[in-house]
Amino acid sequence: MGALSHIRVLDLTRVLAGPWCAQTLSDLGADVIKIERPDTGDDTRHWGPPYLKKPDGGDTREAAYYLAANRNKRSVTVDIATPEGQRIVRELAAQSDVVLENYKVGQLKKYGLDYESLKAVKPDIVYCSVTGFGQTGPYAQRAGYDFIIQGIGGFMSITGERDGQPGGGPQKAGVAIADLMTGMYATVGVLAALSHRDRTGEGQYIDMALLDVQVAMLANMNTNFLASGKPPVRWGNAHPNIVPYQTFQTSDGWIIVAVGNDGQFRKFVEAGGRAELADDARFAANPSRVRNRDVLVPILADMVRQKGKHEWLAALEAAGVPCGPINDLGEVFDDPQVVARKMQIDLPHPEAGAVKLVASPIKMSATPPEARTHPPMLGEHTASVLSDVLGYDDAHIAQLREKNVI
Numbered sequence: 001m002g003a004l005s006h007i008r009v010l011d012l013t014r015v016l017a018g019p020w021c022a023q024t025l026s027d028l029g030a031d032v033i034k035i036e037r038p039d040t041g042d043d044t045r046h047w048g049p050p051y052l053k054k055p056d057g058g059d060t061r062e063a064a065y066y067l068a069a070n071r072n073k074r075s076v077t078v079d080i081a082t083p084e085g086q087r088i089v090r091e092l093a094a095q096s097d098v099v100l101e102n103y104k105v106g107q108l109k110k111y112g113l114d115y116e117s118l119k120a121v122k123p124d125i126v127y128c129s130v131t132g133f134g135q136t137g138p139y140a141q142r143a144g145y146d147f148i149i150q151g152i153g154g155f156m157s158i159t160g161e162r163d164g165q166p167g168g169g170p171q172k173a174g175v176a177i178a179d180l181m182t183g184m185y186a187t188v189g190v191l192a193a194l195s196h197r198d199r200t201g202e203g204q205y206i207d208m209a210l211l212d213v214q215v216a217m218l219a220n221m222n223t224n225f226l227a228s229g230k231p232p233v234r235w236g237n238a239h240p241n242i243v244p245y246q247t248f249q250t251s252d253g254w255i256i257v258a259v260g261n262d263g264q265f266r267k268f269v270e271a272g273g274r275a276e277l278a279d280d281a282r283f284a285a286n287p288s289r290v291r292n293r294d295v296l297v298p299i300l301a302d303m304v305r306q307k308g309k310h311e312w313l314a315a316l317e318a319a320g321v322p323c324g325p326i327n328d329l330g331e332v333f334d335d336p337q338v339v340a341r342k343m344q345i346d347l348p349h350p351e352a353g354a355v356k357l358v359a360s361p362i363k364m365s366a367t368p369p370e371a372r373t374h375p376p377m378l379g380e381h382t383a384s385v386l387s388d389v390l391g392y393d394d395a396h397i398a399q400l401r402e403k404n405v406i
Contacts, residue, residue, distance in 0.1 A: 002029015003367035020183025026072035027369035075376035134209030153214030161236035253309035
């Protein structure tokens with residue numbers, strides 16, 4: 001029994017931010033009913049290749065992108081543009097604790113599925129809307145794409161190689177961080193609203209915007225600017241205040257060296273056979289190393305290239321110098337720490353036999369998250385949910401199918 005096994009979530013979201021929130025809630029035990037368009041479903045089902053493979057090597061209909069954010073859910077196909085479909089969603093909302101949606105601002109109102117409409121059928125409902133720019137403000141009607149949000153929200157102004165360096169310029173993150181962080185903030189908001197409801201009986205509306213989240217998550221970079229009035233700049237893999245605190249290329253790969261004090265610097269250069277650098281007045285203390293980084297870093301880079309990645313990591317770990325590899329994902333899932341933490345899981349799948357997924361990182365002693373079921377096939381649970389939750393009989397369900405409502 002998960003911590004949220006008493007909670008039902010009606011998930012009207014698609015792509016990533018909303019589904020990420022819903023999957024987190026489902027990992028914690030919530031019953032998540034995912035509403036999808038008949039025939040097509042969540043956009044990400046088709047965002048491939050790669051697709052999940054069948055045992056014979058052929059592709060299933062499930063893109064790997066979709067698999068990332070939809071386990072533990074029940075898929076129900078409903079055409080919400082029809083009066084019958086709208087009625088189904090309202091009836092499901094009346095049996096739910098939470099509604100998640102990420103439609104354009106105001107779009108669900110014409111279907112009678114906005115907060116005020118669903119609050120009329122379930123007064124204590126917790127209703128969370130996820131949009132690019134929020135429900136208010138001059139950008140509210142714009143479509144919000146993670147890539148664009150990373151630019152507007154300042155992230156790309158501090159990410160990427162330094163201007164004037166080879167490859168210098170703004171760089172987005174390798175994953176959709178604004179979407180993912182919005183999903184996590186939405187999860188926190190939903191849990192807080194449920195706690196409030198449990199104490200007071202009052203539901204509420206949650207307005208989540210990717211841009212708000214992107215701005216908020218810049219953390220100390222925000223306060224650096226607010227305190228100084230000077231916008232931070234890109235430093236690539238270097239650190240503005242500590243040297244050496246960056247990546248280095250070895251003879252066979254890349255490593256990170258994070259020297260935090262002068263003693264660690266000495267141990268670093270001793271491991272590389274360049275102990276004299278620690279006695280050089282230009283490099284002996286960190287302030288001097290920062291002032292002379294353009295002289296020192298090329299020397300260190302040449303030193304590091306003389307040995308392989310694993311040789312360096314073993315030597316630096318033995319010396320107590322903070323370091324780490326830059327792993328590709330094959331190396332990540334082979335890493336003994338990742339293996340020990342059981343971060344890769346296998347679940348049965350009706351077409352593929354099994355699907356490999358990534359476990360929830362939340363470790364709890366009494367109510368741990370659980371990966372119970374595979375990301376559902378499109379409409380896999382339509383009949384069972386309409387029967388079990390709403391009490392529809394077979395004839396009613398067949399009639400809805402005939403009319404293409406489900």
